[in-house]
Amino acid sequence: MTTQTTINNEKLSPWPWQIEESTTRFDNAAMSTILKDLSLACYVVNHPEKGLGVSQKSEIASGDSASSANSQPVSAFAPALGTQSLGDEDFRRCHGVKYAYYAGAMANGISSEELVIALGQAGILCSFGAAGLIPSRVEQAINRIQAALPNGPYAFNLIHSPSEPALERGSVELFLKHKVKTVEASAFLGLTPQIVHYRAAGLSRDAQGEIQIGNKVIAKVSRTEVASKFMQPAPAKMLQALVDEGRITAKQMELAQLVPMADDITAEADSGGHTDNRPLVTLLPTILALKEQIQAQYQFKTPLRVGCGGGVGTPDAALATFNMGAAYIVTGSINQACVEAGASEHTRKLLSTTEMADVTMAPAADMFEMGVKLQVVKRGTLFPMRANKLYELYTRYDSIEAIPVEERQKLEKQVFRSTLDDIWAGTVAHFNERDPKQIERAEGNPKRKMALIFRWYLGLSSRWSNTGEQGREMDYQVWAGPALGAFNAWAKDSYLDDYQQRNAVDLAKHLMHGAAYLARVNLLTSQGIKLDPELARWKPTQRMA
Structure with a gap:
């Protein structure tokens, strides 16, 4: 008996299991269901006529010819490893x-x-x-x-x-x-x-x-x-x-x-x-x-x-x-x-169509004087161009008054849509509530005053995006990285293509369960299994939350 098992094990290498054909699924829809059930192990067979099949049940190969007649040797195996297998358990426990x-x-x-x-x-x-x-x-x-x-x-x-x-x-x-x-x-x-x-x-x-x-x-x-x-x-x-x-x-x-x-x-x-x-x-x-x-x-x-x-x-x-x-x-x-x-609705709709190349760098409001930049969407808004123009003027001139009259008029008409004197008055009111020392530091320091005026635009542009300020759409400052473009490409032609169908819990579960699923696919691939492309990817076919 031992000898027969050993011979069978060599035939079934590397796994000592076999699967009853009655428990095996060969069509993509059923195979997908089994592969996505990460709470149970899965076993893959390579049937000589039906091709790849998947089951959640196996038995030790005994070498009994009667039991082997309707069974297939296991070609690959993936254990029950769900989202808990990803990352550090201490992170989950700590938080x-x-x-x-x-x-x-x-x-x-x-x-x-x-x-x-x-x-x-x-x-x-x-x-x-x-x-x-x-x-x-x-x-x-x-x-x-x-x-x-x-x-x-x-x-x-x-x-x-x-x-x-x-x-x-x-x-x-x-x-x-x-x-x-x-x-x-x-x-x-x-x-x-x-x-x-x-x-x-x-x-x-x-x-x-x-x-x-x-x-x-x-x-x-x-x-x-x-x-x-x-x-x-x-x-x-x-x-x-x-x-x-x-x-x-x-x-x-x-x-x-x-x-x-x-x-x-x-x-x-x-x-x-x-x-x-x-x-x-x-x-x-x-x-x-x-x-x-x-x-x-x-x-x-x-x-x-x-x-x-x-x-x-x-x-x-x-x-x-x-x-x-x-x-x-x-x-x-x-x-x-x-x-x-x-x-805002306008911004969320814009974000849902953003591609990987639709982002660029622009000056940051909170670290403007230091030249620090942040990553924003460049399609559908003129903010990056206008913000970079403000920083260029800041580095070139020592005060608002030093900016050529024609350039100042252009700023007032196209960017601020108000006189710079009125913008300064609004800036003073803003910082008197937020941080009065900012105004004190600008007194007698024209360069500092210019920075605060320019920061008025940089600061409000992100708020306009959030509140959906009408008439200011071309000034919306929308923060995003290329990951958003990758997500939109992945979600294309699914229910997530519609930004109104996106909720954060659903997205989180798709990323985590999808990652665990792909880990299972990779494990099977490493054992020589080549799944149908339809099964090899995780697509958002249905809502998870």
């Missing part, structure tokens, strides 16, 4: 989520309360786009989200504001006041007292003496020098200053030197909005290598996690990112076209 996935923040409330709540209720993390909003508006969002998701998951974005430090500090004070437990830190060029304050203020020890991290930080970075700062403990000098100011305790300072500044590091590749346009395939391995180096140096009890966003817009891209070692993936641009996003 109390279903997937190693989160929806990143998009400023000015584009990542809206509705988006955060819808994803949160499905067990998916989403970061509210607090950047660019006044404190009272952020507080309103905190109250609404916490009422809907008392136990989470949710996060709030803390964007670095080098020209408006008071705004950054005010955001942290709001987060601490309302006990916001997860912050997504973005656009940081290094550590600031504000982000260090948030992190340290949540540290304590439990009854067993273990360090408890009450305030979690997800740091979005695209440079190793910034990543390394968030991977290490906060600097003692900055902590001591916070102790001296009475903002943290001496005990919290001590604990802050034993844990990294962030729990999670998101390697931000070619994303919409603020980006360094880093290629995902070079950035992620570099940040992962840095993580290993710093983890080896500090031996943190809970190892650092590195995920990736910027370019992840399809199941294929999601799987590729996980296969490169990402602990989790982050989406952004694809969510902006969803019904829950805080973008």
Whole structure:
């Protein structure tokens, strides 16, 4: 008996199983159903007459000729591995989520309360786009989200504001006041007292003496020098200053030197909005290598996690990112076209037809003077051209008055649609509510005054896009990366082609389940199985949420 089994096993190599023909499906529709059921293992046979077939049941090949008559040897096998096989289990446990996935923040409330709540209720993390909003508006969002998701998951974005430090500090004070437990830190060029304050203020020890991290930080970075700062403990000098100011305790300072500044590091590749346009395939391995180096140096009890966003817009891209070692993936641009996003109907429709080449770089409102740019849609809007013109004038002249009269008149007529004096009056009113020190700094500094006037246009253009300001369509500032174009190409000719059918939970599930499905396909392919092209791809044929 043993000899016969051995002979049979050689014939069936590499698997010692066989499948009853009665349980095997050979038509594409039935095979698709079995392959998509990731909760059960699947077995593939290569029938001499019917070709490839799939089953969810197998038996040990016994060598019994009677049982073998209606059975076929297993040619390939894929275990039951669903979305839980993708990414780091610690990420899911730490944030109390279903997937190693989160929806990143998009400023000015584009990542809206509705988006955060819808994803949160499905067990998916989403970061509210607090950047660019006044404190009272952020507080309103905190109250609404916490009422809907008392136990989470949710996060709030803390964007670095080098020209408006008071705004950054005010955001942290709001987060601490309302006990916001997860912050997504973005656009940081290094550590600031504000982000260090948030992190340290949540540290304590439990009854067993273990360090408890009450305030979690997800740091979005695209440079190793910034990543390394968030991977290490906060600097003692900055902590001591916070102790001296009475903002943290001496005990919290001590604990802050034993844990990294962030729990999670998101390697931000070619994303919409603020980006360094880093290629995902070079950035992620570099940040992962840095993580290993710093983890080896500090031996943190809970190892650092590195995920990736910027370019992840399809199941294929999601799987590729996980296969490169990402602990989790982050989406952004694809969510902006969803019904829950805080973008206008006009903008969502425009986004649903955006192609990969329809994006470009333009000056950022919050870092205008530094020459920092962000990635925006260029089709259907003149914003990129007009914004770049403003920056060109800013670098060429020292004041508004120094700009030639003809050029000024063109700006007033085509871009601002008002006199520059009126724009300045509106700018003063805006910053008196948001950050009065900005106006103080501009007094007696004509270059600074010019920057604030130009920032009026850059700041409002994104709000016009969100609110659907009529008559300003050609000035809409719409943040997006090439991942959106890839998503639109993938969704073409499906129900997701219609932007009104897009909801964020459905998209998240398609990306995660699609990635797990493609992992199964790749595993079968590696065993010599060549599936029909119809079965080899994951297409959004039906809604998942």
